[in-house]
């Protein structure tokens with residue numbers, strides 16, 4: 397799934413500290429729950445979602461494998 401521009405939920409700042417995060421991948425299980433209308437572009441200064449980091453790594457490995465480079 398593609399990496400997308402960083403986004404976070406419109407009410408992200410109202411969540412408990414550890415739950416505040418931004419997303420960068422369309423395949424993220426948490427990010428996918430955020431409706432398009434509730435998405436705000438940018439990181440908002442929040443840390444990146446762990447699942448998004450993992451998805452981005454998987455994407456990077458896949459594209460490296462596809463292009464034959466490492």
Ligand SMILES: [Zn+2]
Nearest residue numbers: 419424445448
């Ligand atoms: Zn995420």
